[in-house]
Amino acid sequence: MEENKEYNILLYYCYAKIENAEAYREEHHLFCVENNIRGRIIISDEGLNGTVSGLKDDCEKYMAFIQGDPRFAKTEFKIDKHDKHAFTKIHVRYKPEIVHSSLRHLDPNVRTGKHLEPEEFKALKDQEDVVILDVRSNYEHELGHFKNALTLDIDNFRDFPEKVKELEHLKNKKVLTYCTGGIKCEKASAFLLEQGFEDVYQLHGGIIKYGMEAGGEDFEGKCYVFDNRIAVDVNKVNPSVVSKCHVCGTPSDRMVNCANSTCNIHVAICEDCGWELEGACSPECKEHPEKRPYDGTGYYQKNTNGYNPYKGLYRESNKETKTVHEPATNS
Template sequence: MNKPYSILLYYCYAQIENAEAYRDEHHLLCLNLNLLGRIIVSDEGLNGTVSGLKEDCEKYMEALKADLRFAKTDFKVDESDKHAFAKLHVRYKSEIVHSGLRHIDPNKRTGVHLSPEEFKALKDQEDVVVLDVRSDYEHSVGRFKNAVTLDIENFREFPDKVNELKEKYKDKKVLTYCTGGIKCEKASAFLLDQGFENVYQLHGGIIKYGMEAGGEDFEGKCYVFDNRVAVDINKVNPTVVSECHVCGTKSDRMVNCANSVCNLHVPICEKCGWKMDGACSTECKEHPDKRPYDGTGYYQKEMNGYNPLKGFNRKKKSDVQI
């Protein structure tokens, strides 16, 4: 049965002149198409995840492809029964993924792009190391078999790990991967900048690998930045690698702690979910701000007077047809 909504994951490194003004233009485009999600607009390009009705997402992709700056954008498209977001946020930031590597331009030099099938063929060779450039909370729930993972809370910490990686793997073929490919663009380019010679990246990331190569040897689930939280990737030899935060049994059931002050995002098995009333610890279970637990571990974010037109002047508001 076809699902009525699409979820788009994409990025494009492209120079955008007067990017802050383009942010407004792009925001209005999304409003006109009834899209929800998170988009970053920067002088160096676009990075987004949005959801909407299939026909509206098709129009959005057509609009971006028609703009020569974004014609090369590679969209990862998934089906959904509903929106994957509650709000639309289009923000201007200095980078489309926070790395602190503003001097790195992936359009000039970056790791060799591998298709999912090429990545699959190379990843188990003896002279290859598969490097996960994502944060620890992402790879804790899922990662490629035998991948090297990094103890980092944010991607901006990646450059600090390169000397350590150089000592161990400089003479290896390094295959980088991330969720959708965007982090690898700068990670692989920085590795080359730091003296690595054979650097590659999984084009389209884990998501595309699941779509085109069946997800073989990706263990666990892939963390995503929308209401789904984590998605299945492996259709060939799936396994569970994460453990329940409370009891330590194997579990990939990702929940938010019911204590809104904590809101820790961790795996908690269904049994412990009910036992702890949705909390990650006894302290959180007894906290006065603990939310009612309904068995899902998901809590709809407060709208807090959300207005998608906030920040636009009256003239702009009158131009929007929604």
């Protein structure tokens, strides 16, 4: 029941210059720990990128914390209701980019594709001189994509620049880019402009916002998400299933990670094959010594490598800096 969904899942990003980003990572992480926010957050010199979960009130505090900082006041949150945390832990990492793109020289605050709100995207997408370009990876667009979208054979977004060479014949078209939440399109559309494409757009807020505000019409299949839900419904108007079970080939939008941790591919596997192969993508992976226990979800918590969420965190108290000690039991 909707009224029982006391948790929120937040998806957001913000391109903004952060001086001493590693120190801000510490401050940001402490806030999350103290307010029971869980998820994955990247802090970079170029901005923030996160997917987090928490009780509704805690998420309200978290959004106020971010938007209360003048650097991030423009941050827009995609908010989804849920019945529990979508993550088991909190990780706030410093990385060179907020999305690995190999396009560090591009600043979306300087130049990027024109932002289209969901209803604007919906009105424009079927016009004759328009190309809808999916800038996500193979495992994402194989699970779901817009009707008639052009997809690229890439395993990671950092491969996008090389693939643009194949799109030269589309320079006279309106190019509408889209991704999960909008962050990849900021750099992708900026790169297209740099390469001589003149009429470039991006779906503001990505697939997730399109589903929330425009009903998800003509998005075929499900949308891959980076939390323990793995895949979510988007289309409330004309839904369909476009992906097939990796094992038996029957239509299936049940996305899993292979239980063999050395394989770990993201593929659709139907319920029956999932249990028969114990979450593995093949008989070989089922017998592999690194196969993880399968609980029917196909989601596995990433190896944290001894990561301690309290390490290095400090708070000011009575004008003295005190270390925040980790609890006696730290899961």
